[in-house]
Every structure is written in structure tokens, then in C-alpha cells.
Amino acid sequence: MNLTFTGLVVGAIYALFALGYTLVYGVLRLINFAHSEVFMWGSFGAVWAMTLLGARTGMSWPAAIGLLLVALVAAMAVSGGVALVVERIAYRRLREKNAPPLVALISAIGASFMLSEIMGLRDRIAGWLNLDTVLAPYVRQARENTAFVNPLPNVQVLEVAGFQIRSNQLIVLVAAILMMVALDQFVSRSRLGRGVRAVSQNPEAAALMGVNQKRVVQLTFFIGGLMAGAAALLYLVHIGVTRYNVGFVLGIKAFTAAVLGGIGNIRGALVGGLVLGLVENYATLLGLASSWKDVVSFLLLVVVLLFRPTGILGESLGKARA
């Protein structure tokens, strides 16, 4: 029971993170390798917002929730912004030149290296700009774990069949699922969402029908970034620390989740994320040490792809509800 719940919580974070991969893949047929850095920057956005506002543990409930909401906005804003920057520097020129996808992959890897190292060197960069004293709480120990001060008291709120569910876990799960549903509705109901689906289905026809493809692509990156930012905050609530290279492994996991559910499929990302989270945590039941859980998740991916080469729900950002 505890395993199931932890699995769902982790899976929900994967799922939110995976949305960025799945949206971009659905529209551009590209693996956006810099998405993990979008997540990482978002996590620092949240940490910095909390530092700025002087968060501390044991605040009153309304204040704590307000602070968390501010951190959520900060993380989403930073992630969304970074995602737009990635689109601008790593992809736009290549798209205009119709470059092969592999080149876009290399470009994204370049952007990813840069983004992660700039964050890892932020103390040095601040030193150059003579801002190190002013920005000290934000830049120091750039290559160490940076803690997130969670203002919420992490109390037990529910007890199901003798197992306790803590408030943090509940918040993460509920928030993640709310975000997913909101996005799903946005893409299937709104005008912009219709544009996204049109481009993912047939870019040329969409362009002929007056869809501004450039705008749609930017929007896709931006929404993916927003979701990564939300995932980053929830990750911080769940785990508590971030690091300049935190995005990498987590990014691979999220990407695995996206592929597992069927990349390009928004609901697939949810399914893939939850399945991945559950399987990872259940692996400990099989007598495997928890250090094996990453191996289990990749093996699961290989096996699923062998039998269902397009993922559990198949590939269908455009097709399903067109």
C-alpha cells in the first residue's frame, strides 16, 4: 500500500515532466534532449523564490500554501522561459533549414550541456559580474545539493489499512493530476490546443488552413516548460533537494515514461508515468534492492517497446480526438 502510493506520487511527477517530451515529439517529431535542463532550471526558480520570500519550516497553513503557490508560479515561469530560449537557440534555425532530426538532437545536447553547466557555475559567473555578495544566497555552492525549504508541515493526514499517507504526498499527487487534466482539456478544447493538434497531425495542411506554425511550436515548448516547472516544484516537495545536474537522470526517466505510454500522446504520458512509478516501487517487492529500480524501469521499457512498438496507448496527439 505504501509502495503503491509512493509509486503513484513519483509516477505523477514523471508524468508531468514527460508532457514536455510528448508535446514536442507530437508536433516536431523530435526528442527534445534539453527538456531535462528546463526542469532543472524550474527547480532552481522555486528554490530561489522561497529564499527570496524567506520561507521556513513550521509556518501557518495559509501562509505555507500561499508560499508554495508563489514557488509554483516562479518554477513555471522560469521553466517556461527557458523552454522558449531552448526553442529559439537550438531548434528554430534548424527547422527553418529543414535539417535532419539527428542534427537537432546534437543541437539540443549542446543546449543541454550549456544550460546545466551555466547553472553549475553560477557562483563563478556572479563573481565575474561582481554580484557575488548581493546574490550570495542564490549562487553559493553551485555544485552542491541545494535544499528546498518546505514551509508545509509534513503531517500524516490519512490512514488506509494501517498505512499512513502524508500531506506532502497527497499534495503532489492531487496537484499533478489536476495539472494533467487541465492540460488535457486545454489541448482538446481550446483554439490553441486545436492548432497544436492540427500541426501534429499534418503540418502542411495545418499551415494551409491558416495555423501559424511558428506560434504553435513556441506554444508547445512553452506549455511543456510550464509542466516541467510544475513537476520541478512537486519534485522539490517530495524529495527536498535539487542540483545543477538533477535533470539528467530524471529526464531519462520522464522520457521513458513518455515512450512507455506512447510518445506524442498526452494521456499516454499520464499512463506511462504512473506505470513507471508503480513498477519501480514494486521492484523492491521482488526482493531486488532499491538500487536496481532504474534497471527495472529500463527493462520494462525495452519489453513494452518490443511488444507494442508505439507504447501502451499508441502514438496519437492528433489522431485520438481529432
Next chain:
Amino acid sequence: MSTATTPAKPTFAERWTALPKPVQIVVWTLIALFFFVLPLLNLPIISTEDAEFGAVLATVANYALVALGLNIVLGYAGLLDLGYVGFYAIGAYTVGVFGSLHGQVPWFVLIVMAVTISTASGLLLGAPTLRVRGDYLAIVTLGFGEIIRLTALNTEWLNGARGITGIPRPPSRELFGVPSLVWDGAVAKVDLGQGARSIFLKFGLLDAVPYYWLALIVIILVLIADRLLQNSRVGRAWEATREDEEAAELNGVPTFRFKLLAFAMGAFVGGLSGALYASRVGAINPDSFMIQLSMMFLAAVVIGGQGNRWGAIVGGVVVAYLPERFREFADFRIVVFGLLLLLLANFRPQGLLPPRRARRAQRADVATKELEGTEEGARA
């Protein structure tokens, strides 16, 4: 357009093939010789100040060899393999496990074992996974690379996170000292005394030059094999599969078998380079085989120009050498490297040396345009 079409200027390749065979051989030998003495020349500007030049060259050669191997998979057969580091790790771990941790197998046997095991793992991975295509293959191979690393990390038999030390070096001969040049401004002087540290074929801890020579010999052998393969039926089958898999299959190319062969070949070279790497550095641990390394290998092939074996070598050199050369900016070199990747991808998407096929296609394009131009001219 009434002017007669001027014959296109002969390209470098055309002029080169027009040279008599003996001249070609002499030039090749001179080039190879240059690379063999390069670490002894200590050329200004090229030579690295903050790291030992021989060691840097050995690393560069290692990258070039890996890039050659990945180029077979990615450049020739068009299979996006993001877990190439897995084969590299298998090669290195084979040498470590059977040469130091659980056995005392002689070095030459170790190398044979390493390539055998990595090739077998290439077949094992390829047989089920080559049915999935394109991006999905990329993910499966990415997963494979991580599985290998995590298995090494979590298996007590493989010494887990502690890794393996005391990996055997190649057998030494210690025949004579090789003199090297010392530069005083623009004046070179031959150093016969203490500077002659490179003992011919002494594979020790201090001097990396013999490892560089060894890697260079392996690279030359692989280049020859690569050339023979690419110009054979196999090479044409790969090219056909890469360009259009369905069309190739319909024309009677057993694409699956050739893809598997490319995978096995790539794994062979990957395992070989991993084994050489392990016996040079003497100690490995799971952190030596992160996915980032796979990305670097991929970058080497794409920067150089996928599908071009010289391009792969150039790419390997760029990826391995630049960060070493600019150690002054040590902390920022990954940022600079990332920026470089971005710029190269944006401004030279074909790579530094585009494959011959791309250039052929370009020339054919120009020729067709000219033909169309003259026809219009004749009609007018």
C-alpha cells in the same frame, strides 16, 4: 544562357584519384608517419600546456576509434544508437574482470575476449530491438546503455561502485628511448637526454605515447577494414537500408540481417576501444561510462559528418582535443563545448566533412541544373 558550360573544377577527390598509385601510397605513408611522430614533435600551438601532450593524443585517438565504430552503425546503416557507451563499457569491464578482478588472463587473450563478448552483446541487443525503428531504437539503446552501467554499479561480482583497479597493461618490450623535440621559441632542438622519456613499447603508467601508437595502429587497421566493407556489397546494402528501408527490402536486401551486422561491427569496435581504454587508464568504475559519454561519441560522429570515416576521425579529434587544449578555461569548457555543438549543428548541419554521397548528390544537382540551362539556351 548561351555560353557553353564550363567543365566543373575537378574536386580534391578527383585530382587525388588521378595521381599514380605509388604516389598515393607514399603520401599515405608520410601522413601516417607524421601522426606517429606527432607526440614527439611537441609542436607549439598544437601541443597542450596544462596536460601531457602524449596523454591527450592517446585520448584523442581513443575517441577517433570509437567514432569510427559508431559511424558504421549511425553513418552507414543509419541506426541511431544512443547506448553505444554500453559496448565500450563491456569491452573495458571484460578486460578488468578477467585480467584483474577474477582472473589473470594474458593481455592479448583479454582483447580477444573483450571484442568477442561485446560483439555477442551487440547481436543480443540487436536481434530483438532492431525491429523497432528510428527514435524508438534510440530510446531502447539509451536504456541498454543505462542498464549496462547500472548493472555494473549494483553487481557485487563486478565490484559495484568501487570499480576495478590494477587492470593489466599491454606487454612491454623496452627496446630503446625515443628522442623528442624541445622548442625554445621557434628553434627546435632534439632532446636526447632526460627528455627521451618515451621508451619504445614500454606501456607504463607515466608515458602515454606508446598507448597512442598502439591506438593509431588499431585505427589504421580498422580504417582498412572499414574501407573494404563499405566498398563491398555489405556497404551498399547498408546505404540502401539507410536511405529507404522498404525499398531496399523490396529489392531483395535482407535489411534486418545487414542492420544486425552493422550493429555487431559497431559493437566490435566499441568493445575494442573500451578494452584499450581500460588497459591504458588501469582503473575503471561505473562512473566512467555515463550516458553523457555516449552523447559525446554521437557528437563526434555528427560533427565530423556521419557516413564519412575521415569525418568520424575529425569529429573524434574535435570532441576530445578541444576541451584538453583549452584547459585555461577549465571550468567553462563544457559550456564552450555545448556552445560549439549548438553552433556546428546550426551552421554546418552536414558536419565538418560531409559524406561523399552527399557531395555526389550535390554535384549531380548542379550538373542537372546546367543541363537544363543549356537546353533552355538551345531553345532560345
